[in-house]
Amino acid sequence: MKRRQFLKAGSVGLAAGTVAAPAIAQSSPEIKWRLSSTFPKSLDTLFGASESFAKFCSEMTDGKFQIQPFAAGEIVGMPQALDAVSNGTVEMIHGPGYYYVGRDPALAIMADIPFMMNARQRNAWLMIGGGLDLVNEYVSQFNVYTLPGGNTGTQMGGWFRKEVKTVADLQGLKFRIAGLAGQVLAKMGAVPQQIPGGDIYPALERGTIDAAEWVGPYDDEKLGFAKIAPFYYYPGFWEGAPGVSFWFNKAKWDELPKTYKAVANSAAYHAGMEMTAKYDARNPAALRRLVAAGAQLRPFSQEILEAGFKASNELYDEISAKNAAFKKLYEHCRAFRNEEYLWWQVAEYTFDNFMIRSRVSASGAPAPR
């Protein structure tokens, strides 16, 4: 075991040192890559991060590092994207790790799991807290290297046909929700349903399902749920800060000239920052329009949040007991989160708190409810 580990580590280090450095790094070769997004073009902010990443890389290399982004399904569908980048069918993909939770729950932690942290904290964990190194150490088994590629910010809790005030109201509720979040909701009594985005509206309309979660105001507005499932709950406690990743085929990444690696690195952070800024800039007006169209904003009750937190922690303990990779990533992430909120409650939270309470008097505008 030790010998194999040594050989494996040695060969990786050798590849990075010899292939990338001398001949290629000094030049600026023409490189053409294909990027398969896991998002449709209709999710323009999520898909847009791939377009921005490609644009930044091209502009920084005078058009020599060309990446063509494809929407989900154009080359491969979302479910096959991880395989496609692993085996080199495409050089890179863009999507959240939790799409592949069925392969290993540990993949969810690099994106988000219920009751974890907010977007700035997640970024601090990845960039400074050692999170990204740990993620890359773990995902190397899939023959990929990853960089952070944006965050939607805290999502909404979804659209419900009827109000849910207590945990009792969740019993038997058919809820379109996937992954670890679905497992948490199942522990709380709901019945998770997996339905593709395009089929949610008719299912909600007919009452085949009782509720569905999607993203946040800007993306949700396009689907028109306000008319058929008007109770719009928050926060999406299972997605406090879903992080999307750029995934590179490991061999293709290692072959890149050093300058192109640096270009891709800054382009990824720049595109990711822009994604969050777009959501932050677009969600307020979308929320206003949704409320005007009949959406009724409802916070999840303390009872539901506490039950969700308890169910999540139970689930994490169960998975950790049998999955060492999950345990390692989860415990690292959780420890960072707990320290983060120690500080967050002091300056950031109290500033936001006062600004929210002052908003009506400052703008003369009515609060959303």
Added chain:
Amino acid sequence: MKRRQFLKAGSVGLAAGTVAAPAIAQSSPEIKWRLSSTFPKSLDTLFGASESFAKFCSEMTDGKFQIQPFAAGEIVGMPQALDAVSNGTVEMIHGPGYYYVGRDPALAIMADIPFMMNARQRNAWLMIGGGLDLVNEYVSQFNVYTLPGGNTGTQMGGWFRKEVKTVADLQGLKFRIAGLAGQVLAKMGAVPQQIPGGDIYPALERGTIDAAEWVGPYDDEKLGFAKIAPFYYYPGFWEGAPGVSFWFNKAKWDELPKTYKAVANSAAYHAGMEMTAKYDARNPAALRRLVAAGAQLRPFSQEILEAGFKASNELYDEISAKNAAFKKLYEHCRAFRNEEYLWWQVAEYTFDNFMIRSRVSASGAPAPR
């Protein structure tokens, strides 16, 4: 007037179009620049953004676009830095606009003014909300072009020798605080003092001043105020999200090859994102150490926050009445803020709220007070 404006606009457009595009843009010339930071090296996270910016630019251009960062005072001091970049003594500087509020209060808005917004909102305003374009239109009179260059997040309210519970407790209080924040505090009854960073400790120790604000836990810890002015107030309502900028001499910026402009652009966002991540990652442990060293955390009372908000809005009305540039930037920024907090109170804030309340049970660790 109109003719002069036309000529001025025309010549700038011409320079950008002809100098930057054809010959130089196709090549990768060796360019060596000097960057004068407005920060000392002891403020390593703030100064570090210049080092990271330079590193990213070098790595992305195979060492051809070289920027050497200097600490405040090595070439020019902080007060002279804006002039130095305006007249081309240095090609670029790094610092917050509010350092030059004495020249024009409008310069503060590109950094931060009391009771404005949080770091993600400010970034959304700059990147997507049209803020950066408006800022650059305004600062072109100083012969500069700017890019966002990081944010500290909400700062602390500073160190006080005695508790301040009411506005009455602020009367005559000698408070080391500068800029528009100082003017707001003066309206509230305090007496703003301007003292260089290195002189604060003896002034506080002797009682020459009663209070001093600096940055946040990580930077404050180095100055040792906990021993002599133990009441550590929050939030720094005058700095909800101080944004630092990279400022480029306009002619030097326009001369850059297109590829280097793209490199500088992504490098600036990357370095800025890293700065915020560093603060977010480093502040929690520093806060713990400060509390262990005797710091007593105190929230500003609702009475003080409300008086500060009222005084700020009065000040903004007074400045707006005589300064059209300030009025234009302020009203744009304020309108964006008001919309942002409409949305923020829904998903982001309620998620943070629950996570903060759950923190003790999740970690088993005591809250900081």
